[in-house]
Amino acid sequence: MSTETQPAEKTKGLGFANKDGHYRRQVSQFRNAISSKPGAEFPPDKDRYHLYVSLACPWAHRVLITRKLKGLEDLITLNVVDWYMDEDGWKFNPEVPGCTPDTVNNAERIREIYFKVNPEYDGRFTVPLLFDKKQGKIVSNESAEIIRFLFTEMDSLIPEKYHVDYYPExxxxxxxxxxxxxxxxxxxxxxxxxxxxxxxxxxxxxxxxxxxxxxxxxxxxxxxxxxxxxxxxxxxxxxxxxxxxxxxxxxxxxxxxxxxxxxxxxxxxxxxxxxxxxxxxxxxxxxxxxxxxxxxxHLKQNPYQIVAAGPKENILPKDK
Ligand SMILES: N[C@@H](CCC(=O)N[C@@H](CS)C(=O)NCC(=O)O)C(=O)O
CATH class of the missing domain: 1.20.1050.10 (Glutathione S-transferase Yfyf (Class Pi); Chain A, domain 2)
Known part of the structure; x- marks a missing residue:
């Protein structure tokens, strides 16, 4: 996948398409993994990992589902950003129902956490973000990889009923x-x-x-x-x-x-x-x-910011 976004659009703003009219998702930059292998930089640990998410984001949602399916809710702490994303990106706003402050880094915005870990960071400030509280490092900001290591690498810390691998060999x-x-x-x-x-x-x-x-x-x-x-x-x-x-x-x-x-x-x-x-x-x-x-x-898609009334039910019951 190309990473060639226009410079001005790379870290700021909500204009996502490239000049040719096509939207290209950037490649995530933090690609470490929790690993149960001896000597791993990010070993499984009960009180060490923290997850930043937006409940709106489908990529973060994958990680939230996995965290719950695997019984990891008490082991991986969680903060939730405001659903509103402005041109400086995600922010914490505990006043909004369902949101929390940043209880680990005390940041006002997700971008501050990226810069704290890497002052030279030049990518987008995306969620999900898995953070190592012990080392003050970002483990990963790539949901596809986070869910993979959560499937197996924390199993030594959770009851056996949760030892289910959702990516079996x-x-x-x-x-x-x-x-x-x-x-x-x-x-x-x-x-x-x-x-x-x-x-x-x-x-x-x-x-x-x-x-x-x-x-x-x-x-x-x-x-x-x-x-x-x-x-x-x-x-x-x-x-x-x-x-x-x-x-x-x-x-x-x-x-x-x-x-x-x-x-x-x-x-x-x-x-x-x-x-x-x-x-x-x-x-x-x-x-x-x-x-x-x-x-x-998304102001370009919906400049008057009117939230559509429908569909009548977001999801239908099973018998309808
Ligand atoms: N490859 C990433 C993509 C994550 C992603 O694009 N997240 C969006 C929210 S849905 C985001 O945080 N966007 C902020 C931005 O691009 O400024 C993953 O799957 O973890």
Missing amino acids: KLRPEIDAVNEWIYNDINNGVYKSGFATTQEAYDQNVYQLFKSLDRVEKILGEHKYLVGDTLTEADIRLFTTIVRFDPVYVMHFKCNLGMIRHDYPNIHRWLRDLYWDIPAFKDTTNFEHIKKHYMIS
Whole structure:
């Protein structure tokens, strides 16, 4: 993936597309891992790791789901930023329901934590951010990697019922294969459609997005989950996009060739099974933060910052 964003847009502001009209997500810069290997720089530890998230952000949401699924809530402390992101990025605003102050670094903004760790940092100030309280270092700001090491590397500290690996060895090739097109076409596809600034860039992404949703629909017509009949990382990664689809992406990102609830019965069944049956999915989903973040922060998409009333229900009950 290209990192060539325009300099002025690299660390500041909410204009995300490049000059050619295409949105390209930057490559994350902190890529360490918690590891149970002897001598690891970030070993598993009970009171050491801290997570910064936005409840609006689908990438942070993956980590929140994993933290709860793995029974790590007491071991990895958490701070939540305001859903409103302005041109200086995420900020802490404990007055807002569901938000907290920064209880570890006492920062007002996420950007301060990046600069504290690396004064030369020149990337975007993204969440999720996993922080090592003992060394004052950032472990990782890449959700795809954070969830991987949380699946296994903290197991020595948690009860056996949580020793479930959502990226099991024998399913890896299949999980990797679906992750790839789902990331490009769906997880990132909604952003590439919504942040496009030319008709060509939008067209290129929106049709591909729905083609890949059709592909998922077919898989979920044949299996309970994306990879066979067990819950895996692939489901966690897709869920955070699909749960935002009808309430936000259909209208706000112009992903309106269909809605999950009306046009994708198998995806709709899968979404509601996860949400209503597994607390890690429902309890980490905050529709107020999700809707307000996108519709009030993205001034280019929604200059009057009016939050849309619908859909009537953010997610339907299982029997509707
Ligand atoms: N590759 C990162 C992407 C994270 C990301 O793009 N987060 C967004 C929120 S949804 C963010 O913090 N954006 C702030 C910015 O770009 O200034 C991951 O998956 O962890």
